[in-house]
Amino acid sequence: MPPQWQGRLPGSATNFVSRRRELAAARKLLSTSRLVTMTGVSGIGKSRLALRLAMDVRPAFSDGVWLVELAGCDNAELLAETVAVDLDVDHRSGSPVVHTLSAFLADKRMLLVLDHCDGLAAACTTLIRALLAASPRLHVLVTSRNALQMGGERVFPVPPLTVPHxxxxxxxxxxxxxxxxxxxxxxxxxxxxxxxxxxxxxxxxxxxxxxxxxxxxxxxxxxxxxxxxxxxxxxxxxxxxxxxxxxxxxxxxxxxLRPQPVIDWHFDLCTPAERQVWKRLAVFPSSYDLAAAEAVCGGDDVRAEEVAGIVTSLLDKGIVHRRQDGTADEGVRYQLLAPMRQYGLEHRSRSTRRPDPRIRHRDHYLSLVTVAGTDWFSSRQALWSERLRKERDNLRTAIAYCLTERGKPALALRITSTLLHFWLVTGELHEGRHWLDRAIAADPSPTAERANALSARAILTTLMGDLDQAGPSLAEAEDLARRLNDRRSQAYTQLGLSMLTTHRGDLAGAMIFAEKALAGFRDTGDHAGAHAALSQVAIDAALLGDATATGRAEEGLALCIARQAGRAMPHALWVAAFAAWRRDELRRATALAQSALRLLRPGTDRLAVALTLKLLAWTAIGQNQHTKAARLLGASSSRWLPAELAVVQSQHYAAFDHRCEHGSRQSLGDHQFATVYHQGAQLGFDQAIGYGLGMPAADRPPAEWTRPHGARSLTQREQQVAELVAQGMRNKDIAATLLIARRTAEAHVESILTKFGFTTRAEITAWIAGTDQP
Structure with a gap:
């Protein structure tokens, strides 16, 4: 995060025409009340005024100003999950998301902007009440057509712009x-x-x-x-x-006071093709890219190749707006403002013309998810992760339509099971379980899609600590996959059984399941599944003291390097570090764990950061660094972490924590241990990462330690060498490829490691894989 402020606010597509009087009045309300609701008819400018107010007051909120756009969210059950994702709150436990949000916000001085609460008024009221009660310094700014009607709310009716008589x-x-x-x-x-x-x-x-x-x-x-x-x-x-x-x-x-007559007039001025595209664009709940618009709006009397020009025409007429929430390299996204979308939906509902854009919308996002699933474990993993996050509202809409009578529930099973690895990486376990539950209930047909969805649901529920739900799902999935003789479905069932068995304490049995899963994934070419199985075997073996751990951990790391799967690299490094620690290779374990820590992006993967800090504490106590171990233990339990660390093998990690604490207490004494532990717990997120990387506790790590930038600091030859390292080449192979001496190749690799502060070649690979990340 920039040091000046934290949070997330979009850029403005057009210059803000000053509303000084309204801004001053709204700012005064916000200074005296913790909940302000801006009300008014559609098109009155509530969102734009709220965003301008948020930008103006952000210096007053030390923990940031955060926008959560709810125009595309029509599911009250996913409201808290939407807020958590947009606030980068990592929630992976089985407890309600609102509990994690409340714990995260408890000590924050923050402004939360909830935009477009109209369709979720009751759910927003419940959530806001809980969050304000938990966080005495939290302020909430709401936009809605009507007031929420809750205690403590100050209502600011947004007036129209002044006009002459x-x-x-x-x-x-x-x-x-x-x-x-x-x-x-x-x-x-x-x-x-x-x-x-x-x-x-x-x-x-x-x-x-x-x-x-x-x-x-x-x-x-x-x-x-x-x-x-x-x-x-x-x-x-x-x-x-x-x-x-x-x-x-x-x-x-x-x-x-309503813009309807002018919208009617605009609609009448549009060509027939523009009207059709307008109505079809209304199927998108929020933003979309041009490829999606062409896929959904083309057909019948509008050719796909005409859509781009029509969208541009609608953009010129002010009907479509260009989104400003990404860089030029990420491509342009478009959106209908809420009144224009509602108008399009109303007109489409009165039309009997086909094709139904909801079918085309569903098929487009089914295709997108299928390609993402096939290409997930690759150098584009980070790009796919960001892409799918941007399409969250569209994915929700597509799945919800699949669950209707005409939408084909079997496709919901396919989409939700394919999204498993995305939900695991982003930590959106509650969202994944929500949709998997509904998809499984909607289609009881004995298919491979159902078996995959059941296994995916079991994996998520196991990670959330809900073992009673995971067991029956896996039993049905195992029986179904066996009857269908579907190798891939069987592999995911075995992976789920391995995770569940590990959680129940049978590590040897879990290894057997994981090895079976690994064989199945390799047979079917599922690299993401193979990496998950390798990690599972390595961790279980390391916990048992089995020599298999090292080999499987190295295989997992090599697979990440070969596939250039940057987002999976920190986990692979952590598993290798854990295996090294269990066989008392403390320096190697420390180096690998610090490599993992460098690759974890700020603001995300907080659970992974916590586990890495724990591992560094365990290695520190083994090297008689008792003060460092105590401070790292404190940092790993800091206030920026999820409220609950309900992860696989958590009981084993707790035992390692206890052993580490006991050794540190014996050396430092109870009072000194408590003092140092408290110092660690008070470290901020960046400071905790910096301390884990060897910086003094009071210092702040430079941004490049969490996500290295700096391609410009490499020479052209070093850039070539880095790219060859990312392809898995050894120094002698690099030398042969570039026609240079092996010693020269070694020197270039060492220079790259030094410039970025890396310690392993895997970090170079992850950096190359992540240079296109947003």
């Missing part, structure tokens, strides 16, 4: 005092370069702003039409539309 218009220069006119002028200049409000057009601009009630969305939509027509034509068309379509509404509600 048509019967007493000021001179053109005076119009700049009105917010709606300033917004129109800014957006009109973007649509028609050189546009300014002057004596020749000020009356028309004032009329438009007044006619659309100063609603920001309506003002922007009107201004966007200047790309296609002159201002006078815009006024005539808008006036004709309002007189024809809204007379009845005017009589019934002369003081309406």
């Amino acid at each position: 048509l019967d007493r218009l000021p001179p053109a220069t005076g119009l700049n005092h009105y917010g709606a006119v300033r917004l129109f002028a800014a957006r009109a200049a973007a649509a028609q370069p050189g546009f300014v409000v002057d004596e020749s057009n000020w009356a028309d601009v004032a009329w438009i702003c007044r006619r659309v009630d100063g609603i920001p969305l309506a003002v922007e939509l009107a201004a966007a039409q200047l790309r296609a027509m002159p201002l006078r034509r815009l006024v005539d068309l808008l006036d004709a539309h309002f007189r024809e379509r809204t007379k009845a509404v005017e009589l019934a509600a002369p003081h309406r």
Whole structure:
């Protein structure tokens, strides 16, 4: 995280037209109340005002300002999970996610922005009440059409922008005092370069702003039409539309505040193809890329190759917005604003035309997940992980549609079981279990997809500590996979049985299951499964003191290197370090564990950081570094960790912790141990990583220790050598490939290790695999 502030706020797609008075009033409310809800009709500017307020006040919140967008979340059961993921809160236990969130936020001075709470008002109220009770310094800023109606809430009704009175218009220069006119002028200049409000057009601009009630969305939509027509034509068309379509509404509600008439007008101005694409884009709950738009919107009377141009046209008209939450290298993403999406959904519901975009949406994301699953254990692992996180709302929508009568529940089984490794890496175990439970209940057919889903569910529930649920799932999966004679399904069943048996304490039996799983994964070419099985065998063998541990740990590390699976590398290094520690190779264990620690990204994988700090404490006590061991133990139980470490073999790790603590207490004494342990527990996340890497406890680790950057600091030859190391080449092979002396190749490798502070070639491989990470 940047040292100035923490949190996550998106960039603004367009310049914010100042609402100084509203910002000042809302800021005053936020300073005196811990819960402020911005209310108002769709298009009034609640989200934009909330984000600008959040940016302005973020220096006051030492633990950051965090945005959670809920427009694409329509499942109350996943609300807490959505908030936890967006706050980078690692939750892997079986306890409710709200408990982990409450523990994480307990001592935080933070502003949490919950945007678009409309469809989840009851769930948001329950969650906010729990979080505010747990964290006395937490503030929450909500946007919703209506107030939440809960104690302590201060409501800020967002007003429309100010507009001039048509019967007493000021001179053109005076119009700049009105917010709606300033917004129109800014957006009109973007649509028609050189546009300014002057004596020749000020009356028309004032009329438009007044006619659309100063609603920001309506003002922007009107201004966007200047790309296609002159201002006078815009006024005539808008006036004709309002007189024809809204007379009845005017009589019934002369003081309406809604952008609907302007959206109606925009829809009427669209070509038939643009209307079709607009309605089909409404299937996306939040953002999407162009490939997804082409897959979903193409077909019938719109060719796929036409979609890109139509999306661009809708973008020019202000109907589609470009998202600004990524870099140019990650590709552009688009989104319909909530009022435009709702409009498209309503029109599509009245249409009998086919194809149904929900089917195309489902099929596109089924294809995406299938490719990700096949390509998961590769150099693109980090990219796939980030891609699937960006598509979270779309994946939820696709799975939910599969679970409907027409959506084919069997496809839900396929999607959810394929996402197993993604959920394991990201720690979104509750989300995975939620969808697996529903998919399994929806389709009882005896298929390989069901067997895979049952095994995936058992693996997640085992990791969450719910063994009573894992056992029956594995029993059914094992029987089904055997009857189907499906080798891959059998392998995942054996992996699940290995994890469950380990958790129950039968390490020898667990090794047998894991070896069977490994053979099955190798037969079917499932590299991710093979790595999981190798890790399982190595850990169980190390716990037993079995000589198999070293070989299996090295195989797992070699597989990561060969496949350049950067996100799996820290775990592979940890397993190798654990195996080395168990055979008393303390220096090697320390070096491997520190290599793992360097590769763990800040803000994520907190559980992995905790386990690595524990391992470093165990190696320290073995080297009679009692003070260091005590401080590392404290750091591994710090407040930034998950509330519960319900992981496989946790009972064994607890025993190692106890042994380490006992040795340190004996050497330091109870008082000194408690003092040093407390110092470790008070370390922040970055400081704990830095201390584990050998820095003084009070120092802060440089950013490159957690995720090395610096390709520019390598020479061209060193870059070539690094890439060959990542391909698994030894020094003599690198020398032969580059036509240089072996000693020269060795010198280049040593230089790379020194420049980045690495100690192993595996770290070079992981760095190369991760250089395209966002």
